[in-house]
Amino acid sequence: MSKHGTIRRYTLEIEKIRRGQFPSFQEIKNYLFDHGFEIGDRTIQRDIEQIRFEFGIEITYSKNKNGYFIDYENSINIESFFRFLEIVNTAELLTESLKESKDALKHISFDTGGGLKGIENLKPLLKAIKDSRKISFNHFNFHTNKTRKYSLKPYLLKEYQNRWYVVGLIGNLREFRTFGIDRIEDLEVKPETFKVDHKLNPIDMFEKTIGLVYSYNTLQNVILSFTPTQGKYIKTLPLHTS
Structure with a gap:
């Protein structure tokens, strides 16, 4: 089976477990069958193991509930994983539609362009982060209208409003x-590596931030008010994970 098919299967398994209130193994299997996946028990067991190994998502069996659940406390970057599944499955569905009809794009309206520029840098940047290797690059600054060369210790790739950003440390500075x-x-x-400072975590920093501009000032609670209709939109597409 193709990688896309495997990811689609992962998505269905996660979807059933998230919404199914401790579904049994057979209920997960039936859910997959209803969506076109006729597979054996061993494949589902292997999927659960691979989801844990590849993505750090802990799917656990509860003896009290006689079913499976996602152990959020022991899972790693679970919201990023759900976003990853969303992106991959959207791409797969669009690809299938284009294969069925070349005119499919006539019926699709995308958000403003520009999000793909520099996308070729994602793979080497991610590898540099995983291997803790320094990088150098030229970067154009919108405020100064100048290009400057940087050497960076990369820590994180962040997506925001359909654009990608690399987050890291410069020299001995401790601000991202x-x-x-x-x-x-x-x-x-660069072949040169750096020692990751585990006391500094940009993911934690962005958890309390909307957008890309963050502050080390004391956090404040903000209460937003919406009309009932606006509230429905906000609930389905939150401004922030908080």
């Missing part, structure tokens, strides 16, 4: 800098 990959040129992954 964010660079849009659409404005990065001449990217070079």
Whole structure:
């Protein structure tokens, strides 16, 4: 089976477990069958193991409930995983539609363009982050209208409003800098590695931030008010995970 088919199967399994209130193994299997996947028990067991190994998502069996659930406390970056599944499955569905009809694009309206610029840098940037290797690049600054060369210790790739950014540290500074990959040129992954400071976690930093501009000031509670109709939209597409 193709990688897309495997990811689609992962999505259905996660979907059933999230919504099924401790579904049994057979209920998960039946759900997959209803969506076109006729597979054996061993495949589902292997999927659960692979989801844990590849993505850090802990799917656990509850003896008290006689069913499976997602152990959120022991799972890693679970919201990023759900977003990943959303992106992959959307791409797969669109690809299938285009294969069925070349005119499919006539009936699809995308958001404003520009999100793909610099996308070729995603793979080397991700590898540099995983291997803790320094990078260098030229970056164009919208405020100064100038291009400057940087050397960076990359910690994180972040998506925001259909654009990608690399977050990291410069030199011995302990404050993270964010660079849009659409404005990065001449990217070079250095053979030189760096020691990751585990006391600094940009994911934690962005958990309390809307957008890309963050502050180390004291957090404040903000109460937003919406009409009942507006509230329905906000609930289905929150401004922030909080």
